[in-house]
Amino acid sequence: MSFSSDIKNELVAVSGDACCELAQAYGMAEFGRAFSASAVSLQTENKAVAERYAELLFTVCGVTAPVETPPTGKSGLYTVSVSAEDRRRVLSRFGHGGNEVALRLNRANLDCDACAAAFLRGVFLVCGAVTNPQVDYHLEFSVPHFNLSRDLIALLGEQGLAAKIVRRKGNYIVYFKESEQIEDCLTGIGAMNASLELMNVKIVKSIRNNVNRAANCETANLDKTLVASLPQIEAVRKIERAMGLDALPEDLRELCRLRVENPDYSLRELGEALEPKISRSGVNHRLQRVLEIAESL
Ligand SMILES: [Zn+2]
Structure with a gap:
């Protein structure tokens, strides 16, 4: 299993107060595959993430949306789609009309001090990825909307995380390369084990480098x-x-x-x-x- 899916499996088990649950639901919904009057949906290769999305839609919005599993024996994506009659309810719960030209972050959904972290946890679950630290230090959020990617960078900045941005295949990739930032981000959104593992990898790497350097010297x-x-x-x-x-x-x-x-x-x-x-x-x-x-x- 990849480092990313380990982190996601850790994060789906994290829950918070009602306001934070709403913030996380908002993060998952808005940064999911679709969040507009014509579609509210999520596609993910991680079954637990799809289930968490459906669960939050139910507890926060009172909407039931089934998790569609890929055909048995085939690898594929789990899909959760909100029905046409329920879309309006989900959108208005988060203060959106569903017809915005440019999707923006609605700060009204972030209430207590911990809500921003819960929101980011939701965002990471649906569009985040971390490279195995044995290979490289890299954490990214893949965002399809320009303004939303800007709002995400601003919110991360308020958490003390200085993200960079690059365009890739029509998406805006908000990313970190510094291991300290990745650790802080993972800790912030509740992935303690992943953060600790990253630190361990770093320590082992630096010991190995020092030994090599001393030997070379x-x-x-x-x-x-x-x-x-x-x-x-x-x-x-x-x-x-x-x-x-x-x-x-x-x-x-x-x-x-x-x-x-x-x-x-x-x-x-x-x-x-x-x-x-x-x-x-x-x-x-x-x-x-x-x-x-x-x-x-
Ligand atoms: Zn909260």
Whole structure:
């Protein structure tokens, strides 16, 4: 099952006070497939969402609308259509005439402080989707009406959620890409489990990234050290062949031996291996002298 349908199954079980139930019913009705004098209907692949829509139409509007299931054995959409004689009742319950040129959000349907969240829950149930956070961070509402998409963005903004908008196949896609916004949105509309799951995925991802970064970092540093030590080792070999290491001043002799035996040592590590210890820049200085001696041979 997809992450979206998990969230929807979680959300259909959330209920609230009478005013919030009305707000959620309004969100589902207005952002459903049709909300006008010629049709009030919903189509969804999620059976539980269709049932919740029918339930709210009944409790909030006193209207009975059956859930039509797709033919058995076939995947398809569940449909709920309000009959012609009941449409007027549903529309007027939410303060709409049904003949508006441009559908707008009627704020009169949002009463208490929690109503906006309930409304958004309804909107998400009928036109929302979240990508599996393992793959990407993306939450969207797909809205067919321009003005309504603007009103939705404004309402989300009042909840502290800054949504973006893009057009796709004739719909207005109101979306979030930031994981924090998606978490806040899911928590706000009542999908606590989904929000927690997203946080968990994020934590696991960031641990994995840090481990990878640390491993890459170590490998890169090791490679750098090895590359830097090669000319030093060559210089020591050259000196050895030409005049023998014993001909070198004493402070260089031990360092040359350590360098050849430990090509992966950094300058600091070489300095610490010497007796007595010397600083990183001290090692650097001595190696420069070794290189110069080899050069002069
Ligand atoms: Zn309320």
